[in-house]
Amino acid sequence: MSHPVNDNVSIRLCGSPERGLGLFASRRISQGLKILSEEPFLVDESRQDMVGGIAQEFPALPLHVQALFTRLYAGPSDLVPVLNAGPDRDQRSVAIPRLQRIVELNSVEGAGTGCFLSPAVSTVNHDCIPNAFVYYNYESGLVALHALRVIEPNEEVTVDYLQDSIYLDSDERQDRLVD
Numbered sequence: 001m002s003h004p005v006n007d008n009v010s011i012r013l014c015g016s017p018e019r020g021l022g023l024f025a026s027r028r029i030s031q032g033l034k035i036l037s038e039e040p041f042l043v044d045e046s047r048q049d050m051v052g053g054i055a056q057e058f059p060a061l062p063l064h065v066q067a068l069f070t071r072l073y074a075g076p077s078d079l080v081p082v083l084n085a086g087p088d089r090d091q092r093s094v095a096i097p098r099l100q101r102i103v104e105l106n107s108v109e110g111a112g113t114g115c116f117l118s119p120a121v122s123t124v125n126h127d128c129i130p131n132a133f134v135y136y137n138y139e140s141g142l143v144a145l146h147a148l149r150v151i152e153p154n155e156e157v158t159v160d161y162l163q164d165s166i167y168l169d170s171d172e173r174q175d176r177l178v179d
């Protein structure tokens with residue numbers, strides 16, 4: 001599997017102020033352009049099902065996918081990124097609660113359309129006024145990220161984590177985002 005970020009000349013992964021890593025435009029991206037398209041690691045009926053099933057699903061993933069999966073964001077108290085390489089880090093990186101946390105923090109759940117977890121989309125940060133939109137195409141089996149408007153070079157690419165929750169009021173949105 002090639003990596004959609006490494007192979008894509010329009011975007012790059014780098015640090016985002018107070019948001020950890022984020023995806024940034026390397027060049028001007030036109031409105032409507034497909035920024036990237038990738039195969040998801042996992043697809044399920046709901047985030048709850050994916051969290052519940054990860055202990056069984058993870059060992060069945062190809063080893064290179066397992067390696068990419070364990071590098072995804074696992075929360076502010078995750079020690080794995082700061083540990084030295086070795087058996088302790090290897091063991092902690094695949095601990096079931098950590099894998100579940102990765103699913104909770106990186107999966108995208110649509111209203112009635114299921115849930116997916118994919119590598120490059122997992123690096124995109126949230127904005128309430130986003131410049132991009134993500135969706136999963138069941139026919140192609142691919143996740144795509146599209147520009148909602150022109151994105152200028154060095155601008156961060158963002159999505160609305162609640163893009164399918166259009167009927168929530170601002171307090172409800174805030175509660176869901178904190179979760």
Ligand SMILES: C[S@@+](CC[C@H](N)C(=O)[O-])C[C@H]1O[C@@H](n2cnc3c(N)ncnc32)[C@H](O)[C@@H]1O
Binds near residue numbers: 073122
């Ligand atoms: C799917 S990951 C996005 C990539 C992540 N920033 C990283 O370092 O890998 C989701 C996490 O990014 C952080 N994040 C995303 N959008 C944010 C925002 N607007 N403000 C602060 N943190 C944000 C939160 O910690 C969130 O749980």
